[in-house]
Amino acid sequence: MNSMNSTNSKARTVIEALPWLRRFHGKTVVIKFGGNAMVDEELKAAFAQDVVSLRYAGLRPVVVHGGGPQISAQLDRLGLVSEFKAGLRVTTPEAMDVVRMVLAGQVQRELVGLLNRHGPFAVGMTGEDAHTMTAVRRMAEVDGEPVDIGLVGDIVAVDPETLEALLACGRIPVVSPVARGAGGEIYNINADLAAAALAEALSAEKLIVLTDVEGLYADWPYSTDVIRSLTVSELAAMLPGLASGMVPKMEGCLRAVRAGVGTAHVLDGRVPHSLLLEVFTGEGVGTAVVPDPAVIPDRVPA
Numbered sequence: 582m583n584s585m586n587s588t589n590s591k592a593r594t595v596i597e598a599l600p601w602l603r604r605f606h607g608k609t610v611v612i613k614f615g616g617n618a619m620v621d622e623e624l625k626a627a628f629a630q631d632v633v634s635l636r637y638a639g640l641r642p643v644v645v646h647g648g649g650p651q652i653s654a655q656l657d658r659l660g661l662v663s664e665f666k667a668g669l670r671v672t673t674p675e676a677m678d679v680v681r682m683v684l685a686g687q688v689q690r691e692l693v694g695l696l697n698r699h700g701p702f703a704v705g706m707t708g709e710d711a712h713t714m715t716a717v718r719r720m721a722e723v724d725g726e727p728v729d730i731g732l733v734g735d736i737v738a739v740d741p742e743t744l745e746a747l748l749a750c751g752r753i754p755v756v757s758p759v760a761r762g763a764g765g766e767i768y769n770i771n772a773d774l775a776a777a778a779l780a781e782a783l784s785a786e787k788l789i790v791l792t793d794v795e796g797l798y799a800d801w802p803y804s805t806d807v808i809r810s811l812t813v814s815e816l817a818a819m820l821p822g823l824a825s826g827m828v829p830k831m832e833g834c835l836r837a838v839r840a841g842v843g844t845a846h847v848l849d850g851r852v853p854h855s856l857l858l859e860v861f862t863g864e865g866v867g868t869a870v871v872p873d874p875a876v877i878p879d880r881v882p883a
């Protein structure tokens with residue numbers, strides 16, 4: 582490509598982003614960064630660049646991070662077993678100490694450090710802080726039966742005041758998925774569900790979930806045909822047939838869009854800059870969960 586063509590193509594990239602920049606300016610986007618997508622150093626650095634780029638472009642990003650693989654590795658080092666039911670970790674009081682230590686003390690700190698290489702933006706917190714997330718104990722549903730999984734919580738209330746204050750002064754909140762019970766007890770929250778609850782409470786424009794697959798596969802594990810877009814009703818019908826980590830992820834997307842979040846997206850966190858592609862192009866990477874037809878907003882902004 583000669584240099585004139587290359588200049589034109591760079592200019593086109595910026596111009597194509599213009600309607601999206603206009604549409605999303607000032608809007609809140611909650612981004613869940615998954616444990617499995619965050620084990621590669623280059624991908625983590627690219628993610629931090631993308632989030633800070635969103636902030637500079639005038640959006641209000643909020644990051645909720647996972648850390649399942651990191652928690653499992655630490656439990657393993659301590660000789661404790663990791664067991665999951667319906668995609669949720671069985672959490673004993675002993676495991677809860679490790680969960681909190683790894684999430685708030687290790688994973689969150691690292692992410693805050695990566696983001697802050699680009700400016701004084703990221704502030705780490707957990708859902709416990711300033712009573713931001715309040716939870717009650719939840720059961721897992723296995724074969725239609727409730728199963729005890731220990732100190733795992735379901736978020737019943739979100740106080741968005743602290744997050745709003747951080748956003749208002751230009752910060753990027755980085756939230757660990759740990760919540761407080763009404764009596765002060767501490768719960769382990771699946772990060773997808775924590776992100777969905779925050780997206781709802783902040784009336785976010787988008788919930789974006791980065792993971793380690795291309796999106797929602799129609800017939801996993803038999804095929805890897807990605808569903809590009811589905812409505813909340815279509816998703817609700819699919820939910821009982823989903824397995825493992827996709828269960829809380831899609832439950833979160835469903836809850837968020839039903840509660841008024843514009844759209845929810847499951848993206849491949851292994852593709853560098855998939856976050857920027859989703860927000861600033863019409864390419865529709867990954868799987869989009871949209872409201873039922875009567876209330877679908879225009880895909881292309883005016």
Ligand SMILES: Nc1ncnc2c1ncn2[C@@H]1O[C@H](COP(=O)(O)OP(=O)(O)O)[C@@H](O)[C@H]1O
Pocket residue numbers: 614615616617618647649791792793794796797798799800801823824825826827
């Ligand atoms: N229908 C499906 N489509 C895609 N992935 C699925 C599906 N059902 C189950 N999975 C599994 O869910 C995993 C993603 O969940 P999880 O491992 O919890 O991700 P994360 O660590 O990003 O939260 C995929 O790697 C895949 O193994």
Ligand SMILES: CC(=O)N[C@@H](CCC(=O)OP(=O)(O)O)C(=O)O
Pocket residue numbers: 614615616617646647648649650652668669670680733734758769770771772773
């Ligand atoms: C209750 C529950 O399962 N909590 C999760 C919290 C971290 C998480 O969700 O991490 P990923 O997004 O990387 O899976 C756990 O203990 O692994």
